[in-house]
Amino acid sequence: xxxxxxxxxxxxxxxxxxxxxxxxxxxxxxxxxxxxxxxxxxxxxxxxxxxxxxxxxxxxxxxxxxxxxxxxxxxxxxxxxxxxxxxxxxxxxxxxxxxxxxxxxxxxxxxxxxxxxxxxxxxxxxxxxxxxxxxxxxxxxxxxxxxxxxxxxxxxxxxxxxxxxxxxxxxxxxxxxxxxxxxxxxxxxxxxxxxxxxxxxxxxxxxxxxxxxxxxxxxxxxxxxxxxxxxxxxxxxxxxxxxxxxxxxxxxxxxxxxxxxxxxxxxxxxxxxxxxxxxxxxxxxxxxxxxxxxxxxxxxxxxxxxxxxxxxxxxxxxxxxxxxxxxxxxxxxxxxxxxxxxxxxxxxxxxxxxxxxxxxxxxxxxxxxxxxxxxxxxxxxxxxxxxxxxxxxxxxxxxxxxxxxxxxxxxxxxxxxxxxxxxxxxxxxxxxxxxxxxxxxxxxxxxx
Amino acid sequence: xxxxxxxxxxxxxxxxxxxxxxxxxxxxxxxxxxxxxxxxxxxxxxxxxxxxxxxxxxxxxxxxxxxxxxxxxxxxxxxxxxxxxxxxxxxxxxxxxxxxxxxxxxxxxxxxxxxxxxxxxxxxxxxxxxxxxxxxxxxxxxxxxxxxxxxxxxxxxxxxxxxxxxxxxxxxxxxxxxxxxxxxxxxxxxxxxxxxxxxxxxxxxxxxxxxxxxxxxxxxxxxxxxxxxxxxxxxxxxxxxxxxxxxxxxxxxxxxxxxxxxxxxxxxxxxxxxxxxxxxxxxxxxxxxxxxxxxxxxxxxxxxxxxxxxxxxxxxxxxxxxxxxxxxxxxxxxxxxxxxxxxxxxxxxxxxxxxxxxxxxxxxxxxxxxxxxxxxxxxxxxxxxxxxxxxxxxxxxxxxxxxxxxxxxxxxxxxxxxxxxxxxxxxxxxxxxxxxxxxxxxxxxxxxxxxxxxxxxxxxxxxxxxxxxxxxxxxxxxxxxxx
Numbered sequence: 062x063x064x065x066x067x068x069x070x071x072x073x074x075x076x077x078x079x080x081x082x083x084x085x086x087x088x089x090x091x092x093x094x095x096x097x098x099x100x101x102x103x104x105x106x107x108x109x110x111x112x113x114x115x116x117x118x119x120x121x122x123x124x125x126x127x128x129x130x131x132x133x134x135x136x137x138x139x140x141x142x143x144x145x146x147x148x149x150x151x152x153x154x155x156x157x158x159x160x161x162x163x164x165x166x167x168x169x170x171x172x173x174x175x176x177x178x179x180x181x182x183x184x185x186x187x188x189x190x191x192x193x194x195x196x197x198x199x200x201x202x203x204x205x206x207x208x209x210x211x212x213x214x215x216x217x218x219x220x221x222x223x224x225x226x227x228x229x230x231x232x233x234x235x236x237x238x239x240x241x242x243x244x245x246x247x248x249x250x251x252x253x254x255x256x257x258x259x260x261x262x263x264x265x266x267x268x269x270x271x272x273x274x275x276x277x278x279x280x281x282x283x284x285x286x287x288x289x290x291x292x293x294x295x296x297x298x299x300x301x302x303x304x305x306x307x308x309x310x311x312x313x314x315x316x317x318x319x320x321x322x323x324x325x326x327x328x329x330x331x332x333x334x335x336x337x338x339x340x341x342x343x344x345x346x347x348x349x350x351x352x353x354x355x356x357x358x359x360x361x362x363x364x365x366x367x368x369x370x371x372x373x374x375x376x377x378x379x380x381x382x383x384x385x386x387x388x389x390x391x392x393x394x395x396x397x398x399x400x401x402x403x404x405x406x407x408x409x410x411x412x413x414x415x416x417x418x419x420x421x422x423x424x425x426x427x428x429x430x431x432x433x434x435x436x437x438x439x440x441x442x443x444x445x446x447x448x449x450x451x452x453x454x455x456x457x458x459x460x461x462x463x464x465x466x467x468x469x470x471x472x473x474x475x476x477x478x479x480x481x482x483x484x485x486x487x488x489x490x491x492x493x494x495x496x497x498x499x500x501x502x503x504x505x506x507x508x509x
Numbered sequence: 510x511x512x513x514x515x516x517x518x519x520x521x522x523x524x525x526x527x528x529x530x531x532x533x534x535x536x537x538x539x540x541x542x543x544x545x546x547x548x549x550x551x552x553x554x555x556x557x558x559x560x561x562x563x564x565x566x567x568x569x570x571x572x573x574x575x576x577x578x579x580x581x582x583x584x585x586x587x588x589x590x591x592x593x594x595x596x597x598x599x600x601x602x603x604x605x606x607x608x609x610x611x612x613x614x615x616x617x618x619x620x621x622x623x624x625x626x627x628x629x630x631x632x633x634x635x636x637x638x639x640x641x642x643x644x645x646x647x648x649x650x651x652x653x654x655x656x657x658x659x660x661x662x663x664x665x666x667x668x669x670x671x672x673x674x675x676x677x678x679x680x681x682x683x684x685x686x687x688x689x690x691x692x693x694x695x696x697x698x699x700x701x702x703x704x705x706x707x708x709x710x711x712x713x714x715x716x717x718x719x720x721x722x723x724x725x726x727x728x729x730x731x732x733x734x735x736x737x738x739x740x741x742x743x744x745x746x747x748x749x750x751x752x753x754x755x756x757x758x759x760x761x762x763x764x765x766x767x768x769x770x771x772x773x774x775x776x777x778x779x780x781x782x783x784x785x786x787x788x789x790x791x792x793x794x795x796x797x798x799x800x801x802x803x804x805x806x807x808x809x810x811x812x813x814x815x816x817x818x819x820x821x822x823x824x825x826x827x828x829x830x831x832x833x834x835x836x837x838x839x840x841x842x843x844x845x846x847x848x849x850x851x852x853x854x855x856x857x858x859x860x861x862x863x864x865x866x867x868x869x870x871x872x873x874x875x876x877x878x879x880x881x882x883x884x885x886x887x888x889x890x891x892x893x894x895x896x897x898x899x900x901x902x903x904x905x906x907x908x909x910x911x912x913x914x915x916x917x918x919x920x921x922x923x924x925x926x927x928x929x930x931x932x933x934x935x936x937x938x939x940x941x942x943x944x945x946x947x948x949x950x951x952x953x954x955x956x957x958x959x960x961x962x963x964x965x966x967x968x969x970x971x972x973x974x975x976x977x978x979x980x981x982x983x984x985x986x987x988x989x990x991x992x
Contacts, residue, residue: 098790101593101594102594103593103594103595104594104595104596104597104872105594105595105596105597105618105619106596106597106598106599106872107597107598107599107614107615107618108586108597108598108599108870109599109600109601109602109870110584110599110601110869110870111601112580112581112582112601114580124577125576125577125578125579126579126580127578127579127580127581128580128581128583129580129581129582129583129584129601130561130581130583130601130603131601135581139579142579143579145650146577146578146579146650147577148650149567149574149577149650149651149654150573150574150575150576150577151573151574151575152570152571152573152574152575153573154575178617178618200791201790201791202790202791202792202913238791238792238913245794245913245914246913246914247792247911247913247914275914280988283759283760285992313570313571313673314672314673314709315673315709317716393564393578393580394578395568395576395578429909429911429916429918430907430908430909430917430918430919430920430940432907432909433906433907433908433909433918433919433920433940434906434908434918434919434920434940434990436718438709438716438718439716439717439718441937441938442938443757443920443938443939443940443990443991443992444918444940444990445909445916445917445918445940445942445990461916462916462942462943462944462988463942463988463990464759464918464940464942464988464990464991465990466756466759466938466940466990466991466992467992505759505991505992506759507759507760507988507989507990507991507992508988509761509988
């Protein structure tokens, strides 16, 4: 059955059960994907999914239940299950639903339409042809993938809230595999936007160029160095450790930033911004996962922690207003906290100037295994890295198969310069990360 | 749990339930109709995959139950092949009209043509080699909370240095149906249960974590064999040891990797590169190496989806191929790959029962099940005493690999320095990096104490449960990341 009819059944059941406070959260996604391998489309897919999360307050506890089956039986079942689940909860923090009638920043962008299947297929084949034409070293395993996604989030509750947002994302991704006859290397590049307008030449050249530059190489010599992280590597680090700014995590002892608002937690060249309306992210959101209005904020300003990120519950515990950062990973997730487009603000230097300042050190272009080699609670990381040696202020030998290790809390204080090349490498979701290149003193490198 | 009065469901009952539930999902007649539509434009293979999955999660933090999650994931994926091309469509609309629409979409995307194959389905009776006794879905929240609390408070009360504990109890009731143009019409019910405890310890201003997360393809009876308290104590002990640890020194050294979850090294360094999704697409360093020595002669490696009740086990894979035990490497020689139907077409080889997907909305591909290095003949004591200066990696975190280059990394969550053949002080923050083809050759000692560890493996077809495993092994030389 359709969502609106299902929603009416859920509301009727909630009223029948005597519930005064409840919320219905709906999310649906659909998309098409075409993938070229060799000179053919080897995979095409068209997917749709989505479901409904019902949550309700029973005796001061918030119970949840979700379903993808929109049927009369399930409409009744999720209400009953949510009430049952509420009955075993013990956490004593007060729970809240957002009231309707608040002011929201309007979204200024128009949703592009999803490409037609045949247009997507043709464009993907064309870009794949361009990828193979960039260099004779491009070899089997190289792919081009075109993606068109659309989604919808709708929240309504018993307090008069009724919000709806639809969004679309179209993108082309190229994965270049290159060989010099003995060695192989690869690189992926993604470009968001109208698939017909994307500069495919630049995209394929970039992927091929980076893949070629990754051929060969050797581990960096073990030692302690100044390190320049390129925007993508630094964005990945910020992504991995963004949980340190989570207000609830801080309250529960899972972040060291508890009670640090107003204190210096980073070097004075560091400003960290959370922006729900960043122009490079097609998934701007004027409301968060609880339905609170969102806004752009400095989380760290010139090294000083201005605020942690909050939803209604953690804000109440901290005695502040919500920052509009309530988040659900998927419609059926409990409400947590996450940033929108979180990024380090650009600084005054060029990347070349950062290299000069580093003098002799290591330039890190990519990091791997961030889900494993980094501990978001302690801040420790030890990560597989790839990049270049920096000698006399210049990138020289290509290096890979080594690790860079440190602690993110220390790293924030040891950033001595920030470049002006802010990049949001992969703006493919409500939450994404960005950074310019940064220079960090004293990181440990383990290699040969 | 040990004194539960729940209905105990025997082996035959389990089969009956599977069959009945399967019939409820999608009838044979409906599947035939939908497959005919899917194959109507000339497909040489058509497939329906349906899943209806109930996830139930109980979460604790700060000594309280703070979240209970209950969700039903249900939908259908349809795939058609023609030669080396595949089309995958999916929908949450499982009405007949919705399925026909989804099949038409697949047929149209494949191209123009006329039907080339006949569809005749034969119900396949699956022998359930993973019987479940205490079905979690039939138990009340309160009973599950009691089990979780036993583990939670064992961690919380283990040591005064423990400042925070989180606990999760997850049970999944995953019902799948596979029908395809080769005549397969089969259902399977996969019940899995897992507990995860994570502890934070603070000593002298230093914070460290420890965790333990055993799981199995069983119901709540898994906690008869694994005492919940032991899970909590394992996590807490690790956090306390690591809070007192200094940083691991960086360098190239021999490493002894302990049994159980240590098998993640094989999973990352080699396993992913032996999946047909890498091999058949020019993205594996082990392509075209069958019969060649790719590892030290001490290494025999197996992927076995048929281990009764193991976390990564299956009865049938997500293309309907029965699970199998596949020898991948025997005494260092590459013997086989893990292959799905499409990979098999490209490679000219048969599917090996390794095709898996998280759920209907993911296109399936070749994946691991329970993958391990087989027991050898060395002893643990000999391995440690052989090391003049090195690292003993007692507990591993996760890792990742780039199959194109073979470069992998993984984290050591509990490590100790070894000097003059003796295990010495604990060290934190270590990671191991290397190249799969090198590290396989450098495994020069393998002990006899094979054990498994559980993980969720993420890849293009989603997040799936897999076991990693090995006895204790010695890698003669590897880069240890530290400081």
